[in-house]
Amino acid sequence: MNNYINYDWFRNNAYMNNYTNNPYENDLFNPQEGFEKGNMFKNLYSQYKDYSPEKLKPKNAQERKLYELSAICFAAHDLNLYLDMHPEDRSMFMLFMDYQKQANRLIEEYERNYGPLNINSEEMNKSFTWESDKWPWEDRNV
Amino acid sequence: MFSYHKRLQYPVNIKKKDLRMAKYLVTQYGGANGELGAALRYLNQRMSMPDDKGRALLNDIGTEELGHVEMLETMIHQLMKDATLEEIKEAGLDTHYAEHAKGLFPTDANGVPFTTAYFATTGDPLADISEDMAAEQKARAVYENLIDLTDDPDVIGPLIWLRQREIIHYARFKELFDYYEKMFKKGVNDIPNTKEQMYYKNDEYLIQQLKMNNNQYYM
Secondary structure (H helix, E strand, C coil): CCCCCCHHHHHHHCCCCCCCCCCCCCCECCHHHHHHHCCCEHHHCCCCCCCCCCCCCCCCHHHHHHHHHHHHHHHHHHHHHHHHHCCCCHHHHHHHHHHHHHHHHHHHHHHHHHCCCECCCHHHCCCCCCCCCCCCCCCCCC | CCCCECCCCCCCCCCCCCHHHHHHHCHHHHCCCCHHHHHHHHHHHHHHCCCHHHHHHHHHHHHHHHHHHHHHHHHHHHHHCCCCHHHHHHCCCHHHHHHHCCCCCCECCCCCECCHHHHCCCCCHHHHHHHHHHHHHHHHHHHHHHHHCCCCHHHHHHHHHHHHHHHHHHHHHHHHHHHHHHHHHHHHHCCCCCHHHHHHCCCHHHHHHHHHHCCCCCC
């Protein structure tokens, strides 16, 4: 399987809140699979005809990092919507917090190497690159 | 307030121009069941949601829909940016070109401009959320129609993904609808004898929420 997320690194860093295993392993996709499918929840996933989700293949290191952080951000967001309706679900909250930590770390790492994703990024202290870095609707020859 | 993230929620990289597809796709930008209508409807309706769950869900889904607006804009832009005038005429986009050149303009696939009438807000949570559930189902159906109309994998990928988000949003809205329906039924049918009973008889979390918000449906 051609993963763009480094799962060894992920496993070593995830579930730091005393979770050795993902308690939702049977209910949730992993962040990469969920991101590609557009859905973290196995029981809610529904495929249209025989269209299977696109396998995202990053062209280079920058795109790999972008997809990686997008996947974790997506996973956290989909859990966020669930938690809006089920705020009492403690272990889902823990998993959500783990994804958030991962996401923040990956965003910082990306910004350090490739420029700011947010205007409040601290990786812009040398010069103002917010306006000159590519915008997402432009051709990204990254 | 809102702040901007300089990336798409899901990647869009369309390499082949396709004006006909741009013409169809625009309906998910500015049509009755499009993402712009959805985003603004939810962000508008969240003001009159009666409890924390409703406020949070409408806020968070509305915010995500703004990201989908951006994905649709990107798709339409990439499908038409390299087109020649001849191709624009041939695809029937000459009327669009007359007014907007290659700029984007939110309409449906027949050119009917976006209107705030699509918000369809009543201020009644049950009515508003069933409207939102219907909107998600209609958007899902339109995405399926659009997938049928193209064979470009660069276009199909994001469309499949966006369709899947409609399914999730529908499921969450349905949870909220069922929750509110139960909550309002309790308020109307299960009339307790004293105010105290009214507060402590049922689901404690719910009652607490209602109390805190001085809820008009319950009191």
